[in-house]
Amino acid sequence: TLLDLSAPIINAESFWNNGYNGSNIIVCVIDTGVNKSNPALSSRVIGEKDFVTTDSDGDNPADYNGHGTHVAGIIASTDPTYMGVAFGANILNAKVFSSTTDKASTTDIILGIDWCISQGANVLTLSLGGKDEINDGSDSLSQYADFAVDQGKIVTIAAGNSGPSGGSSDCRTSSDS
DSSP, X not given: OOHHHHHHHTTXXXXXXXXXXXXXXEEEEEESOOOTTSTTTTTTEEEEXXXXXXXXXXXXXXXXXXXXXXXXXXXXXXXXXXXXXTTTOEEEEEEOSOTTTSEEEHHHHHHHHHHHHHTTOSEEEEOXXXXXXXXXXXXXXXXXXXXXXXXXXEEEEOSOOOOSSTTOOOOEEEOOO
16 A cells, blocks of 8 residues: 555654544545455444445445555554554445446435535545546536535545556446436
């Protein structure tokens, strides 16, 4: 995960040494699921919900491809070598991607956002890919992210997730036609 290299680059240790480690913060990871049995995350995952219950893994919020677990690890890993940047934070797992299609519907993402808000998340993170569209803030997902901000939530959204080479994520959202 390279947290042993990237955390020093952003000077995370100076924040940790001053008492800022994510304690009392709840981060909701809206993604492919989170592997809560991962030893670096097992004490951090405090709630989970699968919003895609008709896919190949049924009603199972576990991560089917590792992406959501990777995101959760960057945030809250307690591994001594690969310490998350907010290792004291708690994680909510909102699985919105289908293990069958590797896509997330706008409806499921919005339901995930609602659930995160209802569970008291302070931060919502969406590391989602998407279609090449005009992103002027008028689409329903952008407006719903704005709604979450209006509820006092911090919302982080990846600018893209389709890398040019092997090992790059290609999780994509799909519109609900």
